[in-house]
Amino acid sequence: MTSAAPEGGQRRLRAGVIGLGWAGQQHVAAYAADPAVDLVAISAMEEHLLARFGDEHEVPGRYRDWQQMLDEAELDLVSIATPTFLHAPMATAALEAGLHVLTEKPMAETGEAAAGMVDAARRAGRVLDVSFNHRQRGDVTALRAVVDSGVLGKLYYAKAGWIRRQGIPGLGTWFTKAASSGGGAMMDIGIHMLDMALHLLDEPEVTAASASTHAEFGPLGRGGSGFGISQVEEGVPFEVEDLATAFLRLDGGGTLLLESSWAQWIPHDLCYVTLYGADGGATIEWGGAPGSDRITVWTEVAGIPAELQPEVGEDGRHAGAVAQFLQKVRSEDWTPHDGSLALRRARVLDACYASARTGGEVRVGS
């Protein structure tokens, strides 16, 4: 462990990555491309991926045992991109070893596990961050600028969703086992849309949730995407939802409708966030059909109805999420960066799943 309060913010940082599936590969690429970071260690179960990414980026430390990596590699920080149920134990161990931690979304399989991570970050006095890479999209940044300009007025309703045509990430893998994933489509992709919507709405508290979950594709072996490298195990039951809908109450009286689905009878994937304000509305939308991405703002200019298409910059992707994490690590004060914002998202999902189980509205825990 070599972490210390940053001096002038410029000391080179020693980074490690645990997990080399699609997500971990994005973190590896981001650290390897940062001239102020040394990617010194990687950990995964797959020897061939340790060799491939180790050789490609000249990473000296390659570990099948992540705990050994934490013990030996003298890291300042680590990214965790393993199956969701491993985020909490790995993050807690890394924080206790004095490392800053960037973990993949979802933060953990339950709000309770996520709360334990925040406690560990506070005890250790280190940065805990969660990679919400989709909020780094150029259209999200553009829409946030529209919101900040005040042109939409008071925002009181929003809709957000991610509906895939055929995108269950690995039938028969950890993704579809409740104990390892914590949930299905809402936990996996709905969390990105929840994060984006709350970010665009300027972080209102979600006070209550009413939700329902369904599994009409996975249990029949339909809707699989073959995405990623996850190990398929014989006989793994489909224990999570492939579609979830949620009605969320926000403090201040606003509401947010969230829909998430891994597989649906639609022509192509669809992702969207729509904001409804007193003085204007706006939507961003993207999906599988070429050229379908759009950002539109509807308002009035001098009493005349106006439709605007804001300019959209580059997508930040994982590199943007990693850069923001590094900025926090290099900041003067680590205490605000304790993962509590992501914990709030985890508690919203807890309330959604509880509501789906009980059939009633559930207060979001604090």
Ligand SMILES: NC(=O)c1ccc[n+]([C@@H]2O[C@H](COP(=O)([O-])OP(=O)(O)OC[C@H]3O[C@@H](n4cnc5c(N)ncnc54)[C@H](O)[C@@H]3O)[C@@H](O)[C@H]2O)c1
């Ligand atoms: N932000 C995004 O856009 C995005 C996209 C995909 C996945 N994810 C998230 O990233 C995480 C990983 O997803 P994935 O699709 O890359 O998974 P995956 O199953 O493809 O890869 C998991 C990796 O973790 C490693 N691993 C598992 N147990 C380990 C252990 N005990 N020690 C060391 N390594 C271990 C595996 O060897 C593998 O390399 C999940 O939480 C997922 O939700 C995020």
